[in-house]
Amino acid sequence: MTIPERQPIADSFHGYALKHQDGTPFLAREVLAETILASGTLIVRYAIQYLGKPHWSIVPGLIALDYGDMLTGEDAWEFLLNRSNLHPRADVLGYRNDGEDEMITVKRLDLAQPVQVLVYADAQATIPCAQPAAVITAENDLPPHLLEYLPRYSTLAEWETARHE
Numbered sequence: 678m679t680i681p682e683r684q685p686i687a688d689s690f691h692g693y694a695l696k697h698q699d700g701t702p703f704l705a706r707e708v709l710a711e712t713i714l715a716s717g718t719l720i721v722r723y724a725i726q727y728l729g730k731p732h733w734s735i736v737p738g739l740i741a742l743d744y745g746d747m748l749t750g751e752d753a754w755e756f757l758l759n760r761s762n763l764h765p766r767a768d769v770l771g772y773r774n775d776g777e778d779e780m781i782t783v784k785r786l787d788l789a790q791p792v793q794v795l796v797y798a799d800a801q802a803t804i805p806c807a808q809p810a811a812v813i814t815a816e817n818d819l820p821p822h823l824l825e826y827l828p829r830y831s832t833l834a835e836w837e838t839a840r841h842e
Contacts, residue, residue: 680739680747681739681747681749682749683738683739683749683770683771684738684739684749684750684753685722685723685736685737685738685750685771685772686722686723686750686751686753686754686822687720687721687722687800688720688721688820688822688823689718689719689720689721689820690704690718690719690720690721690796690812690819690820690823691706691717691718691719692704692705692706692707692716692719692814693705693706693707693708693709693713693714693715693716694713694714694715694716694719694796694806694807694809695708695709695710695712695713695714696710696712696713696714696807697710698710698711701810702714702796702807702808702809702810703809703810703811703812703813703836704719704721704796704807704809704811704812704813704814704827705812705813705814705833706813706814706816709813709833710833714796714806714807715796715798715806715807717798719796719797719798719806720796720797720798720799720800720802721794721795721796721797721820721822721823722736722794722795722797722805723736723754723792723793723794723795723822723826724736724774724792724793724794724795725737725757725769725786725787725788725790725792725793726786726787726790726793727781727785727786727787728784728785728786728787729787731787731790733773733774733775734773734774734793734795735769735771735772735773735774735779735781735786736771736772736773736774736795737753737754737757737769737770737771738753738770738771738772739753739769739770739771740753740756740757740761740767740768740769740770740783741767741768741770742764742767743764743766743767757769757783757786757788758788758792761783761786761788762788764783765782765783765784766782766783766784767782767783768780768781768782768783769781769782769783769786772803774793774795774805774808775804776803776804776805778803791826792825792826793808793826794808794809794823794826794827795807795808796808796809809827810827810828811827811828811829811830811836812827812828812829812830813829813830813831813832813833813835813836814829814831815831815832
């Protein structure tokens with residue numbers, strides 16, 4: 678059996694990764710802050726936190742099940758979030774949020790925590806340039822995963838108001 682190429686789920690976002698004046702990163706279609714972390718067609722990937730080590734998370738690229746099957750892409754993501762409790766010894770291969778190549782078993786991941794959204798400058802990057810807290814755009818044409826894991830606000834003022842409530 679040949680090992681398939683890693684294929685993390687990823688979405689493209691054309692716009693900006695910005696830093697709010699309070700230091701919180703966010704995504705937007707236009708420049709809404711002074712600090713631009715990245716711009717252009719950005720790659721958005723999704724990560725799962727480690728159990729007991731919340732400062733680390735992994736972007737799954739390949740899952741090797743204990744009975745020999747290997748999953749990548751959307752199949753791997755769906756398995757990890759919905760059926761991995763049946764296979765706690767399955768190995769997850771990918772890159773950590775610090776860019777390090779990693780292999781970890783499912784039972785060492787904290788699937789009860791929210792999925793982390795990480796932004797990369799391009800498809801080859803392994804170190805994220807931002808971990809946004811929100812996406813700010815009035816447009817609704819965002820990728821489904823991005824809408825599922827990151828709150829969307831129509832304006833910067835709407836996001837700022839929501840953060841202070």
